[in-house]
Amino acid sequence: MTPRRQMKVLGSMLMAIGILLIAPLRASGQEKKVPERSEIDRQYLWATELIYPNDEAWEADFAKLEPEIARLASFQGKLSESPQTLLEFFKLRDDVSPRFEKCYVYASLMSDQDTRVTKYQGFEDRLRGLAVKFGQATAWVEPELISIPWETLDKWMKENQELALYRHALENLFRQKKHVLTPPEEMLIALSGQVFSVPHTAYNLLVNADIQFPKIKDADGNDVELTDSAFYIMLDSPDRRVRKDAYEGIVGTYRKYRNTAAALLNGAVQTHIFNVRARKYDSCLAASLDGSNIPVEVYNNLVRTVNENLPLLHRYTTIRRKALHLDDGVHDYDLYAPLTPEVKLEYDYRQAVQHMLEALKPLGPDYCRTVQQGVDSRWIDVFPTKGKRSGAYSSGTYLTQPFILLNFHGGYEDLSTLCHEMGHSMHSHLSRTTQPYVYADYDIFCAEVASITNELLLQEYILDTVKDPKTRLFLLVEFLEDFRGTVFRQTMFSEFEQKIHEMAEQGQPLTADSLGQTYGQIMKKYYGPDYTHDPLVDDYWIRIPHFYYNFYVYKYATSYCAASNIVKRIRAGQPGAVEKYLTFLRSGSSKYPLELLNEAGVDMTSAQPIQDAMKYFEKLLDQTEELLGLK
Numbered sequence: 158m159t160p161r162r163q164m165k166v167l168g169s170m171l172m173a174i175g176i177l178l179i180a181p182l183r184a185s186g187q188e189k190k191v192p193e194r195s196e197i198d199r200q201y202l203w204a205t206e207l208i209y210p211n212d213e214a215w216e217a218d219f220a221k222l223e224p225e226i227a228r229l230a231s232f233q234g235k236l237s238e239s240p241q242t243l244l245e246f247f248k249l250r251d252d253v254s255p256r257f258e259k260c261y262v263y264a265s266l267m268s269d270q271d272t273r274v275t276k277y278q279g280f281e282d283r284l285r286g287l288a289v290k291f292g293q294a295t296a297w298v299e300p301e302l303i304s305i306p307w308e309t310l311d312k313w314m315k316e317n318q319e320l321a322l323y324r325h326a327l328e329n330l331f332r333q334k335k336h337v338l339t340p341p342e343e344m345l346i347a348l349s350g351q352v353f354s355v356p357h358t359a360y361n362l363l364v365n366a367d368i369q370f371p372k373i374k375d376a377d378g379n380d381v382e383l384t385d386s387a388f389y390i391m392l393d394s395p396d397r398r399v400r401k402d403a404y405e406g407i408v409g410t411y412r413k414y415r416n417t418a419a420a421l422l423n424g425a426v427q428t429h430i431f432n433v434r435a436r437k438y439d440s441c442l443a444a445s446l447d448g449s450n451i452p453v454e455v456y457n458n459l460v461r462t463v464n465e466n467l468p469l470l471h472r473y474t475t476i477r478r479k480a481l482h483l484d485d486g487v488h489d490y491d492l493y494a495p496l497t498p499e500v501k502l503e504y505d506y507r508q509a510v511q512h513m514l515e516a517l518k519p520l521g522p523d524y525c526r527t528v529q530q531g532v533d534s535r536w537i538d539v540f541p542t543k544g545k546r547s548g549a550y551s552s553g554t555y556l557t558q559p560f561i562l563l564n565f566h567g568g569y570e571d572l573s574t575l576c577h578e579m580g581h582s583m584h585s586h587l588s589r590t591t592q593p594y595v596y597a598d599y600d601i602f603c604a605e606v607a608s609i610t611n612e613l614l615l616q617e618y619i620l621d622t623v624k625d626p627k628t629r630l631f632l633l634v635e636f637l638e639d640f641r642g643t644v645f646r647q648t649m650f651s652e653f654e655q656k657i658h659e660m661a662e663q664g665q666p667l668t669a670d671s672l673g674q675t676y677g678q679i680m681k682k683y684y685g686p687d688y689t690h691d692p693l694v695d696d697y698w699i700r701i702p703h704f705y706y707n708f709y710v711y712k713y714a715t716s717y718c719a720a721s722n723i724v725k726r727i728r729a730g731q732p733g734a735v736e737k738y739l740t741f742l743r744s745g746s747s748k749y750p751l752e753l754l755n756e757a758g759v760d761m762t763s764a765q766p767i768q769d770a771m772k773y774f775e776k777l778l779d780q781t782e783e784l785l786g787l788k
C-alpha cells in the first residue's frame with residue numbers, strides 16, 4: 158500500500174534515499190504455498206533488466222558516483238559567485254541525484270524480489286554509506302543558498318531562463334527562512350539530533366524486540382502464538398471468543414508497559430516542542446505542516462468536519478451491533494468482524510487487470526492505454542515467490558520506468574491493491590515524463606490522492622456490476638471498513654495527536670493515565686451509543702507507531718476525501734474534471750500541494766471535499782442497511 162520511491166526533498170535540497178510512505182496499520186494476506194521465481198512466467202516478473210542488464214553494469218555506474226559527489230562538494234562557498242555557477246551546480250546535482258537513485262532502485266528491487274540473496278542487501282548498504290557521504294558533502298547547500306539575498310536570486314532568475322526553472326524550489330526554501338537559526342545555533346540543534354531520536358528508537362525496541370505476546374486458542378482450539386502482525390487476522394475471525402482473546406492478549410500485554418510507553422511518547426512530543434520553541438513556530442502542529450506549506454486550518458477543518466459527521470459512524474456501529482447480534486454492544490474487538498464470512502471473491506490476475514482497465518475507463522483512453530502498456534512492459538512483479546518481500550508498493554525513479562511490487566493472491570483486496578499501486582505508478586510516470594527532475598516527485602500530501610482515486614473508481618465500478626446480494630453485502634462492508642480505517646480512524650488518531658501536543662504545550666503532564674483518558678474519550682465520542690468501551694481500550698494508543706511520526710496520519714484522511722471529490726466529479730461527467738485531474742498527475746511538485754489540488758478542483762481548506770466523502774459513506778450505509786433488512 159505504500160509508494161516506495163526515491164525522493165528529493167526540495168525544502169532541504171538534499172537527497173534522501175529509501176523514503177517510504179508509511180501505510181496505516183492494516184490486515185495482511187494469508188500464507189499459501191509459494192513458488193520459486195524460476196517457476197513464474199517472465200511476463201509476470203518486473204523488468205529489472207531495463208534498469209541494468211546485469212550487476213556489472215550497476216557496479217560500473219556506482220563507481221562513477223563517488224567522484225561526482227566530490228565535484229558537488231567543490232562548489233562550497235561558490236554558489237553566490239554568479240548565476241552561471243549556481244546553474245552549473247543545480248545541473249550537476251540534477252544529473253548526479255537521479256543516477257544515484259537509479260542505482261538504489263535496482264539494488265532495492267533485486268533485494269526485495271528475493272531477500273534470501275544477500276548480495277543486494279550489500280548493494281543497498283554500500284548505497285546507504287554513499288548517501289551519508291552525499292549528505293555530508295552537500296550539507297552546506299541550504300544555508301549557503303539562503304544566505305544569498307533573495308533580490309539577487311530574483312534578478313538572476315529574471316535574466317537567466319534556465320535558472321528560472323528553479324524559482325519554485327528556491328521560493329519554497331526561502332519561505333522557511335525565518336525558522337532557520339544562526340550557524341552556531343544550527344550547529345547545536347544538529348548536535349542534539351541523536352539524543353532526540355532516542356524516544357522513537359526506544360519505542361521500536363520495546364514493541365518489536367522486548368514485548369512478548371501470549372499464546373491463545375484459535376477457532377479450532379489449537380494454540381497459536383500471538384504476534385502484532387497476526388492481530389488483524391484474528392480480529393477478522395467470525396468467532397467472538399477468538400477476537401476477544403486476541404485483543405486482550407495484544408493490548409493487555411501493551412498495557413503492562415503503559416508507564417514506559419507514556420514516558421517515551423512524552424519524550425517524542427517534548428522533542429517537537431523543543432523544535433517549536435527553538436525555531437519560533439506557533440505550535441507543534443504548525444511546525445509539522447509547514448514543511449509541505451499546509452495551513453493549520455486544513456487540519457482543523459478535517460477534524461471539525463469529521464466530528465460533525467460522527468452520527469454516520471454511529472450508524473455504522475449500530476449496523477454492526479444488529480447484524481452481528483451483539484446484545485452487549487459493539488466492543489473494540491468487534492469492529493473488524495466479518496458480516497459475511499462465507500463470501501470469498503476470487504480473481505485470476507488477467508481478470509483483475511481487465512477489471513482494473515474497465516474501472517479506470519472514466520480517466521480516458523490515454524490513461525488506460527498507458528496502464529495497459531505498463532502491464533505489458535512488466536512494471537509489475539505480480540505473484541508471491543519464495544523469499545519475496547511481503548506487502549505491496551510502487552517504486553522507480555526519474556531514469557527508470559515505474560515498478561510495482563505485488564503479492565497477488567486473487568482476493569478483492571488484491572485487485573484493489575493493484576489499482577492502488579497503479580495509481581501511484583501512473584502519477585509517477587505522468588509527472589516524470591512531464592516535469593524536469595527537480596519537480597518530478599510529488600509531495601506526500603498529494604501521493605495517496607492518486608492511489609485512492611483509483612481504488613474508489615474500482616469500488617464504483619464493482620458496485621455497478623455485482624448484483625448478487627450476498628456478494629454486494631460483502632463488498633459494501635469492505636468499502637465501509639476501508640472508509641472507516643482511512644477517514645474516521647486516521648482522523649481520530651489525528652485528533653488524539655493534536656490533543657496530546659496541546660496538553661504538553663500547555664505544560665500538562667503526559668502520563669499513562671492522561672494519555673489513556675484522552676484516547677478513551679475520543680473512542681467513545683467516535684463510535685457512539687452502541688459502542689461498549691472496555692477499560693483496556695484506553696491503552697490502545699501504545700500500539701500505534703505513527704504517533705512518533707509527527708502529524709502524519711491526517712494525510713490518509715485528507716487524501717481519501719480529495720480522491721472522493723475527484724471521483725464524484727469524474728463519474729458525474731463534469732466538464733473538464735478528467736483533464737484537471739490528469740494535469741494534477743502531471744504536475745509533480747512544480748507547485749505547492751494545496752495549489753495543485755486546487756487546480757484539480759479540490760479545495761482542502763473547505764469542508765466540501767470532506768462532506769462529499771461523507772455522502773459516499775452515507776450511500777454505502779444506506780445500501781448496507783437495505784441488504785440487511787434494517788431499513
Ligand SMILES: [Zn+2]
Nearest residue numbers: 158159160608
Ligand atoms: Zn499508497
